[in-house]
Amino acid sequence: MIIAVDGPTASGKGTIAKALATHYGLPHLDTGLLYRAVGRQVALNGGNPDDAMDALAACGFADSLLDDPELRSEATGGLASRVSVHAGVRQALYERQRAFATQAGGAVLDGRDIGTVIAPETPVKLFVVASVAARAARRHAEMLAQGRAASLEGIAADLAARDERDRNRAQAPLRAAQGAVTLDTSDLDRNAAIAAAIAIVEALR
Numbered sequence: 001m002i003i004a005v006d007g008p009t010a011s012g013k014g015t016i017a018k019a020l021a022t023h024y025g026l027p028h029l030d031t032g033l034l035y036r037a038v039g040r041q042v043a044l045n046g047g048n049p050d051d052a053m054d055a056l057a058a059c060g061f062a063d064s065l066l067d068d069p070e071l072r073s074e075a076t077g078g079l080a081s082r083v084s085v086h087a088g089v090r091q092a093l094y095e096r097q098r099a100f101a102t103q104a105g106g107a108v109l110d111g112r113d114i115g116t117v118i119a120p121e122t123p124v125k126l127f128v129v130a131s132v133a134a135r136a137a138r139r140h141a142e143m144l145a146q147g148r149a150a151s152l153e154g155i156a157a158d159l160a161a162r163d164e165r166d167r168n169r170a171q172a173p174l175r176a177a178q179g180a181v182t183l184d185t186s187d188l189d190r191n192a193a194i195a196a197a198i199a200i201v202e203a204l205r
């Protein structure tokens, strides 16, 4: 069974994907981390994330970069969103994601284009959404818990800008795949969101 979990940043898709992986005993891949690694590598190279050649050159990042905590920062998320518009970058990361998705026994992948591009054949597709206000509030609480200063308005503006870029790009834009079930987590706490996701998977598998 391949479980595809797509949705915008801070929608709860990562939490849901991890919980589904634990529940079904499947390996999990956070595909956003791959794009974040490319964005981070461009920065380390002193390159320009909007330049296709600079972005492509960064796709050969070392696997050890995936453990860099800086990958989780808002700044790196913004760089990831910028490098991810390039077709060459998406192609360079495709085989790795496809191999993970099709491994024997199944897998859970979360990202933006799992249901549309990486594993369109799977019947088990979730599209996880939440309002910008709910997502900004979650991200804000997360950052405060980590002792990082943050403005709610600034976070909301960054999220909205990232959504806009992810939805309107030519390559693999963020959208619900054919047959995906949409789960709105705006008013759900963590446990309720996970329970709702399991119910959807049970209905689709």
Ligand code: C5P
Pocket (backbone or CB within 6 Å): 009, 010, 031, 032, 033, 035, 036, 077, 080, 081, 082, 084, 110, 111, 112, 113, 114, 162, 166
């Ligand atoms: O999910 P996360 O916030 O880590 O993703 C960072 C960025 O990587 C997204 O804003 C998106 O532009 C890009 N991405 C993508 N396709 C994926 C996963 C992430 O384009 N499958």
